[in-house]
Amino acid sequence: MLTLTSPVETWAHRLAAGAKLAALAAVTTGLFLLTSPWALVGSFTAAVVLYLTGGGRFALTGLRQLAPLWPFVVIVGLWHLWTGDMTGGAVILLRMVTAVALANFVTMTTRLSDMLAVFERLARPLAPILPPRRLALAFALVIRFIPVMLERMGQIRQSWSARSPRRPRWRVMVPATLAALDDADRVAEALRARGGAG
Amino acid sequence: MERNLTHIALFAALIAVLGLIPKIDLAAGVPITAQSLGIMLCGTVLGAKRGALAVLLFLGLVAAGLPLLSGGRGGIGVFAGPSVGFLVGFPVAAFVAGWVMERTTLSPAVAATAASVIGGIGVLYVFGIIGMAVVLGKTLGEAAFLAGAFLPGDAVKAVIAGLVTQSLSRMRPASLLSRA
Numbered sequence: 001m002l003t004l005t006s007p008v009e010t011w012a013h014r015l016a017a018g019a020k021l022a023a024l025a026a027v028t029t030g031l032f033l034l035t036s037p038w039a040l041v042g043s044f045t046a047a048v049v050l051y052l053t054g055g056g057r058f059a060l061t062g063l064r065q066l067a068p069l070w071p072f073v074v075i076v077g078l079w080h081l082w083t084g085d086m087t088g089g090a091v092i093l094l095r096m097v098t099a100v101a102l103a104n105f106v107t108m109t110t111r112l113s114d115m116l117a118v119f120e121r122l123a124r125p126l127a128p129i130l131p132p133r134r135l136a137l138a139f140a141l142v143i144r145f146i147p148v149m150l151e152r153m154g155q156i157r158q159s160w161s162a163r164s165p166r167r168p169r170w171r172v173m174v175p176a177t178l179a180a181l182d183d184a185d186r187v188a189e190a191l192r193a194r195g196g197a198g
Numbered sequence: 199m200e201r202n203l204t205h206i207a208l209f210a211a212l213i214a215v216l217g218l219i220p221k222i223d224l225a226a227g228v229p230i231t232a233q234s235l236g237i238m239l240c241g242t243v244l245g246a247k248r249g250a251l252a253v254l255l256f257l258g259l260v261a262a263g264l265p266l267l268s269g270g271r272g273g274i275g276v277f278a279g280p281s282v283g284f285l286v287g288f289p290v291a292a293f294v295a296g297w298v299m300e301r302t303t304l305s306p307a308v309a310a311t312a313a314s315v316i317g318g319i320g321v322l323y324v325f326g327i328i329g330m331a332v333v334l335g336k337t338l339g340e341a342a343f344l345a346g347a348f349l350p351g352d353a354v355k356a357v358i359a360g361l362v363t364q365s366l367s368r369m370r371p372a373s374l375l376s377r378a
Contacts, residue, residue: 004263004273021274028278068271072280075344076334092335099278107263107273115262134203138255141207142214143264149208149215170358173232174365177212177239181366181373184208188200197200 003112004104006061010054012109017118020106031099037087040094047101058108065104069097134197141187152179202248205375209240209252210259217268231268234352237288238318238359241295242310243366245376250293257285283329284322291322299363299376306367306374311360318359319352 006013012020034040051059073093080089107115116139120132156175160168191197213236240249256266265272277285295317302309323345331341367374 002265004265024274065273065275068269069279072334079336079340088335096278096280096333100275103278104273104275107275110263112263119258119262138203138207138210139259139262141204142210142255142259145208145211146214146218146266149211150218153215153219170361173235173239173358173362174369176215177243177362177366178369178373180208180212181205181243181370184204185201187208188204191200191204197203 004065004107005111006054006058006108008055008058008061010058010109012054012105013111015109017110017114018121020110021118024103024106027102028099031095031102034095035091037091037094040091040098044094044098047098047105050105051101054109062101062104062108065108066097066101069100072096137197145183148183149176149180152176205244206248206252206255209236209244209249210256212236213240213253213256214259214264214266217266218270232355233268234288234318234322235355235359237292237322238295238310238314238355239362241292241297241317242299242313242359242363242376243374244292244296245300245378246293246296248375249296250289253289253292257288260285278333280330280333281326282333284326286329287322287325290325291317293317294321296376305364306377307360307364309360310363311356314356314359315353318356319349 031040031043034043048059051062054062076089076093080086080092116136119139120135123130123135124132153172153176156172156179157168160172213233216236217231217233219232237253240252243249244252260266260272261274261277263273267276276282295313298313298316299309302312304312323342327338327341327345330336330344331338334341334344336344363374367377372378
């Protein structure tokens with residue numbers, strides 16, 4: 001499956017995932033404490049420069065990752081045009097876009113396996129109730145079963161279309177959920193037969 | 199033990215699949231993403247604890263960088279955006295839906311619809327509205343007005359969650375872990 005990690009290697013790909021996450025947490029907290037519009041313009045510019053150090057293609061992918069924000073930008077923009085508080089609107093939008101862009105930057109420069117390794121390390125204090133091996137197995141099971149279930153969903157919709165002139169609606173949800181439940185039982189048996197979930 | 203683990207993992211995958219498939223016409227002419235339907239089903243089918251854990255596992259993979267949220271969104275960035283409240287509310291919504299399902303003796307269809315409305319709409323919107331208010335710098339009332347746009351779609355999904363849960367209870371009575 002495709003991940004959001006950028007195939008364009010940047011200097012940030014070589015940094016440790018845990019360090020990047022810690023820095024992101026600190027910077028995001030800082031962003032929410034800033035209230036001066038000029039300080040936020042500064043941090044926004046810094047984020048743009050950060051992306052540009054990865055090259056044009058990298059920056060363009062980063063820009064595309066921000067696309068889902070545009071309805072909110074429009075709504076807040078119109079709202080503040082209406083109330084006349086332009087500075088307030090700029091502060092809110094700059095803070096939001098910068099925070100999301102910086103978080104996306106960490107995601108784009110960190111491999112999925114490295115990120116999951118950090119999560120497993122963070123979950124280590126929970127070891128008595130959640131053994132690290134079981135968490136790793138759960139992550140692997142989900143990643144493996146998403147394509148399997150996507151394909152099954154396609155088959156269910158096709159067999160619906162083969163029998164009915166109408167479009168498949170919510171009724172395809174029943175066999176899809178049923179298949180997930182049956183798969184879960186079979187995978188549980190298979191795991192137990194191979195030594196258990198640890 | 200293995201059974202718990204595989205149910206949690208497979209339902210986490212189900213939530214992902216429901217967000218990845220093209221918007222299905224859940225009801226005539228109303229294309230809506232089915233992802234929050236997956237959250238509701240986690241609660242009504244798996245019960246409170248397993249349902250919430252399945253949602254947490256799903257969110258873990260989203261945060262790790264898989265584009266599994268509807269519309270292909272993912273990564274840590276979504277937790278800094280305006281929908282963060284909804285994401286934080288997802289596991290709580292599944293837990294409450296499962297809890298309601300476990301605590302009532304009503305027929306599965308009625309109980310699951312009610313559980314989805316209480317958990318998947320009531321509880322989820324409280325988190326979602328607070329999140330939007332904070333990120334977009336609006337009052338709670340203004341944020342609630344914005345969130346209201348999703349209400350009709352989510353009401354349809356709650357009814358569908360009830361119907362799907364009822365069908366499952368007829369086909370595999372033992373599989374409804376929330377009523378086990």
